[in-house]
Structures are given as C-alpha cells and as structure tokens.
Amino acid sequence: MPTAPLPANPDAGAGPQHVAIIMDGNGRWAKARGLPRVAGHRRGADAVRRVVRGAGELGIPVLTLFAFSTENWTRPADEVADLMGLLRHYLRSELDELRKNGARLRVIGKREGLAADIVRDIAEAEGTTASNTRIDVNICINYGARDEILRATRRLAQRVAAGEITSDSIDQASFESELLTAGLPDPDLLIRTSGEQRISNFLLWQCAYSELVFVDTLWPDFGKDHLEHAIVEFRRRERRYGGIGK
Numbered sequence: 001m002p003t004a005p006l007p008a009n010p011d012a013g014a015g016p017q018h019v020a021i022i023m024d025g026n027g028r029w030a031k032a033r034g035l036p037r038v039a040g041h042r043r044g045a046d047a048v049r050r051v052v053r054g055a056g057e058l059g060i061p062v063l064t065l066f067a068f069s070t071e072n073w074t075r076p077a078d079e080v081a082d083l084m085g086l087l088r089h090y091l092r093s094e095l096d097e098l099r100k101n102g103a104r105l106r107v108i109g110k111r112e113g114l115a116a117d118i119v120r121d122i123a124e125a126e127g128t129t130a131s132n133t134r135i136d137v138n139i140c141i142n143y144g145a146r147d148e149i150l151r152a153t154r155r156l157a158q159r160v161a162a163g164e165i166t167s168d169s170i171d172q173a174s175f176e177s178e179l180l181t182a183g184l185p186d187p188d189l190l191i192r193t194s195g196e197q198r199i200s201n202f203l204l205w206q207c208a209y210s211e212l213v214f215v216d217t218l219w220p221d222f223g224k225d226h227l228e229h230a231i232v233e234f235r236r237r238e239r240r241y242g243g244i245g246k
C-alpha cells in the first residue's frame with residue numbers, strides 16, 4: 001500500500017469520479033475468528049455503511065459496490081438466505097443514513113430471482129433517495145456482467161429484427177444505453193479487497209479502462225482510510241487509454 005498521505009480534503013476534480021468495489025473476504029474474516037460466515041457478512045454490511053459515508057466525505061460522486069452476483073446463488077442455501085436477509089435489512093434500515101449522506105441509491109442487477117419483498121424494498125429505497133445529489137451509491141445485487149452483455153445484445157438484435165434500427169447503426173453509445181449502468185460514467189478506479197486479483201464477472205464492459213487496485217485488507221476491515229490510500233494509488237497512475245500518454 002502507498003504510504004504518502006492523502007490531503008485531508010482530496011481535490012475531487014483529480015478524480016476518481018466513479019469508484020467500484022468488489023467487496024471480498026467476509027468469509028475469511030469470520031473463519032479467522034472462529035465465527036460463522038454470516039458474522040463476516042454482518043461486519044461487511046457495517047463496512048458498507050462506513051465506506052458510503054467515507055466516499056461522500058471524500059467527494060467521490062459515484063460509488064458502486066458488488067454485493068451479490070448471479071453466481072452467488074450457488075452458495076449453500078443458508079448463506080444465500082443470510083445475504084438476502086442482510087440486503088433486506090440494509091434496504092429498510094439505511095434510508096435515513098443514506099439521506100444524511102445525500103446518497104441516491106440505485107440497485108443494479110436482475111430483479112428476476114429476487115424475493116418479491118426485496119424487489120419492493122429496492123423500488124422504495126430508490127424512490128425515497130431519488131432526489132439526493134451528493135453521491136450516487138449503486139449496489140449490485142443479482143448482477144453478472146456476462147448476463148448483462150447478453151441481454152443488451154439480445155435487445156439490440158430484437159430491435160434490428162423489428163426494423164427499428166439497422167445493425168450498422170449499433171455503436172458503443174447505443175450498446176451502453178442497453179446496459180444496466182446506462183447513464184453512469186465508467187468506473188475510473190476498481191478496488192478488490194482480500195488479496196484476490198480477479199474481476200469475477202463485474203462490470204466487464206464498463207471497466208475496460210479502469211485502474212485496478214487490489215488490497216490485502218479483508219472487506220469487514222475496510223474503511224475510509226483504505227479508500228483514501230486506493231485513491232492516492234489511483235492518482236499516481238498515468239491513464240493512457242491505448243494512446244502513448246504525455
């Protein structure tokens with residue numbers, strides 16, 4: 001990890017504008033303490049609260065968190081139920097905290113497969129926070145990038161078949177408008193916790209030019225300081241987007 005101090009009030013203009021995080025290591029955090037995995041997920045939910053608040057204080061305009069993937073359904077049923085319970089609890093209990101942080105919540109992912117009450121809670125939370133403007137907080141639930149890309153492709157193919165558009169007219173902008181992240185800037189910085197160095201089907205299209213920062217800290221221990229250090233690392237990088245740079 002970089003050791004250089006970050007200015008107390010980082011200049012948001014220097015970016016990143018959008019930070020995405022793969023929250024990993026809840027299970028290992030619990031195992032190291034002889035606790036059930038759900039205890040790690042609970043502490044992970046506390047870390048979500050800390051990081052949402054910290055990101056707002058650091059002036060990050062968009063924060064996207066990977067909470068439950070389309071592949072996470074393969075986990076043992078009791079763990080899936082625990083995670084769904086935590087997400088349900090978060091959507092119901094965090095509205096006041098989100099409001100205090102000026103956070104607009106959006107849940108990214110397939111609604112199919114989620115319990116009806118969670119789908120209702122998502123709509124309620126998104127509606128209640130819709131006019132907040134300080135930070136956009138996106139939580140990916142039942143999200144998988146390959147699935148997202150396939151669905152976008154299918155929808156464009158249907159529009160071509162219906163004669164609404166021609167295949168030649170499909171470009172990056174029209175493709176992006178079919179993704180679940182339509183309207184959001186691409187992540188500038190992608191952080192993964194717990195020492196793993198994989199993308200794991202997260203925002204595959206959107207992270208084409210994201211700077212990747214892998215940190216050893218397990219997600220339940222992650223906080224504003226770790227976020228600041230990742231931003232320091234991000235600002236040291238030279239982004240070239242396939243060009244030759246300065």
Ligand code: FPP
Binds near residue numbers: 028041066067087090
């Ligand atoms: C990865 O750790 C974490 C998850 C699959 C779930 C993330 C969920 C939370 C942080 C809590 C609930 C979220 C919200 C938004 C309230 P892992 O279980 O794969 O850990 P391991 O690799 O150490 O086993």
